[in-house]
Amino acid sequence: MDDEKIQYVTKPTRFTVFLRTFLPWQAWRFAAINLKMIEIIRRSHHGDSPK
Amino acid sequence: MSRVVVLGAGIAGHTAAAFARSWLGRGDTVTVVSPRPDYNWVPSNIWVGVGLMKPAQVTFPLAPVYERAGIEFVQAAAKEIHPEGDREHPTPYVTAESADGETRKVPYDFLINATGPALRFDKTDGLGPEGGNSLSVCLPTHAAQAAAALAEEVERMRKGERRRFLVGVGHGTCTCEGAAFEYIVNLEFELRNRGVRDRAEITWVTNEYELGDFGMGGMHLKRGGYVTPSSIFNASLFAERGIDWITRAHVQKVEPDRVLYETVDGKEGEKEFDFAMLLPPFSGVGLTAFDSEGAEITERLFLPNEFMRVDADYTPKPHEDWRASDWPRTYQSPDYENIFAAGIAFAPPHAISVPHKSPNGTVIAPAPPRTGMPSAMIGKAVAGSIVDMIGGAKAPTHTASMAEMGAACVASAGANPFTGTAASMTVYPIVPDFERYPDYGRDQDRTFGEIGLAGHWIKILLHHLFLYKARLRPGWRRIPE
Numbered sequence: 382m383d384d385e386k387i388q389y390v391t392k393p394t395r396f397t398v399f400l401r402t403f404l405p406w407q408a409w410r411f412a413a414i415n416l417k418m419i420e421i422i423r424r425s426h427h428g429d430s431p432k
Numbered sequence: 433m434s435r436v437v438v439l440g441a442g443i444a445g446h447t448a449a450a451f452a453r454s455w456l457g458r459g460d461t462v463t464v465v466s467p468r469p470d471y472n473w474v475p476s477n478i479w480v481g482v483g484l485m486k487p488a489q490v491t492f493p494l495a496p497v498y499e500r501a502g503i504e505f506v507q508a509a510a511k512e513i514h515p516e517g518d519r520e521h522p523t524p525y526v527t528a529e530s531a532d533g534e535t536r537k538v539p540y541d542f543l544i545n546a547t548g549p550a551l552r553f554d555k556t557d558g559l560g561p562e563g564g565n566s567l568s569v570c571l572p573t574h575a576a577q578a579a580a581a582l583a584e585e586v587e588r589m590r591k592g593e594r595r596r597f598l599v600g601v602g603h604g605t606c607t608c609e610g611a612a613f614e615y616i617v618n619l620e621f622e623l624r625n626r627g628v629r630d631r632a633e634i635t636w637v638t639n640e641y642e643l644g645d646f647g648m649g650g651m652h653l654k655r656g657g658y659v660t661p662s663s664i665f666n667a668s669l670f671a672e673r674g675i676d677w678i679t680r681a682h683v684q685k686v687e688p689d690r691v692l693y694e695t696v697d698g699k700e701g702e703k704e705f706d707f708a709m710l711l712p713p714f715s716g717v718g719l720t721a722f723d724s725e726g727a728e729i730t731e732r733l734f735l736p737n738e739f740m741r742v743d744a745d746y747t748p749k750p751h752e753d754w755r756a757s758d759w760p761r762t763y764q765s766p767d768y769e770n771i772f773a774a775g776i777a778f779a780p781p782h783a784i785s786v787p788h789k790s791p792n793g794t795v796i797a798p799a800p801p802r803t804g805m806p807s808a809m810i811g812k813a814v815a816g817s818i819v820d821m822i823g824g825a826k827a828p829t830h831t832a833s834m835a836e837m838g839a840a841c842v843a844s845a846g847a848n849p850f851t852g853t854a855a856s857m858t859v860y861p862i863v864p865d866f867e868r869y870p871d872y873g874r875d876q877d878r879t880f881g882e883i884g885l886a887g888h889w890i891k892i893l894l895h896h897l898f899l900y901k902a903r904l905r906p907g908w909r910r911i912p913e
Contacts, residue, residue, distance in 0.1 A: 382671065382675075382676045383477055384606060385737045386671075387572065387671050390667045390671040391533045391664050391665075391667070391668075392668055392671055393668065393672060396641075398672075399498065399771075400884070401883060401884040401885060402853065402884070402885045404850075404885075406471055406751060406884075406888040407884055407885040407889075408886070408911055410882070410884055411889055411890065413884035414856045414882070414890060415762055415887055415890065416889065417840075417858055417880060418840035418856070418858060418890075420878065421838040421839070421840050421860055421878060422838075422840060422912045422913075423807075424837075424838055424878070425837040425838050425839075425860075426809070426912060426913070428587075432907040
């Protein structure tokens with residue numbers, strides 16, 4: 382990659398990168414993300430079964 | 433007794449057939465016509481493509497599953513639709529051709545076209561693994577071929593060679609940029625794991641106007657006090673991993689060691705590679721249709737891109753006039769009330785991303801994605817409508833507009849239970865609705881994304897859960913699409 386291109390790109394801090402694989406934090410995020418996804422799935426499945 | 437025939441056994445067709453069978457009485461029949469003997473959980477093909485899984489881990493034979501479920505399976509490719517029957521018999525039917533060349537008629541009362549895409553490697557000179565110069569992960573066999581090629585590259589790098597990897601899409605009108613994105617970040621992760629990352633130059637080539645578009649106009653995420661476009665996060669991930677990128681590109685030709693491309697601003701460029709995985713553009717599978725007199729009526733049922741006309745608004749209009757209401761809700765053919773389309777087989781009214789053309793007139797704009805969750809949702813809704821119509825309903829009773837449904841998506845960014853990551857995303861709705869959500873077209877409280885190990889765990893969970901569901905094991909109906 383050329384240096385000029387990379388100069389204008391947002392990059393994560395070391396702490397952000399650390400959190401991505403920090404097990405206690407990720408266990409919490411696993412639960413939180415699942416809840417968010419269930420909400421989307423619930424809103425998208427309306428009146429599924431035949432009448 | 434009613435006969436429901438489903439063409440295709442991908443995510444949309446398999447879901448539709450399974451629900452139709454489970455909701456219909458035993459006096460009714462459900463028949464699946466598909467040329468391939470196996471079900472393929474396509475989202476996991478990227479892991480086959482980097483050598484982490486074998487094709488057998490993302491596929492299973494359909495015949496025993498259908499036999500157990502009471503679904504008739506015809507292993508053949510659908511060719512013609514005769515929605516009015518013919519002079520001898522007024523019963524609608526499709527013709528299907530098996531691998532040995534035998535053609536048979538399959539009569540139906542209700543038809544679901546879920547034939548998915550034709551992989552149009554032929555649209556770009558030199559594209560594709562079958563006689564071309566690039567690899568693919570569209571099919572398990574393609575993905576296994578890519579994994580073998582990657583293993584060879586790794587061996588060369590272990591001997592000290594530097595190698596160049598090019599990943600992305602091989603035409604200006606491709607879709608499924610998300611799958612190619614997963615492949616490039618998994619590839620990078622695997623090269624690190626195998627200790628050769630420092631000898632690899634990795635480049636992304638895409639038809640997206642900005643990174644992170646993924647054919648759905650990108651998305652905006654609330655983070656750190658700002659509403660930030662997905663392009664920022666995508667560029668950040670690439671920069672962090674040392675992946676270079678070429679955007680707004682239409683690949684014109686794939687030579688053995690380089691691609692030639694044109695960009696939206698009319699410039700031409702080339703990029704050399706040793707290993708290229710480039711996804712093809714899609715079209716419909718080329719079904720034809722005939723009336724009772726034998727006259728061809730294909731253009732009444734299909735658009736020129738061979739996808740099926742449904743209840744969408746296909747009036748050509750400029751991007752500024754696109755509306756969420758253009759998108760289909762019931763997926764019923766406007767000409768034949770007993771024909772539906774589901775998944776990739778339905779013709780979208782237009783793109784989701786803003787379309788662009790180069791000064792030469794080359795269209796460089798991602799086609800809209802309609803795989804995974806929306807495909808399954810559409811298949812289920814169509815099955816529900818058909819079951820109700822068999823029960824006496826005069827019109828479809830179920831809807832699954834992509835402008836009214838959300839999607840949850842997990843994009844793998846490296847597969848390892850402790851060091852892997854994936855981008856978990858939700859969007860609501862999939863097709864932006866600027867009348868309901870004037871700022872960004874989507875509900876900002878329900879559109880989110882983050883990258884982390886938790887996403888990888890969810891991705892693994894979904895792999896097993898959806899294969900369990902597709903095998904129609906006990907309780908499969910309780911697993912959402």
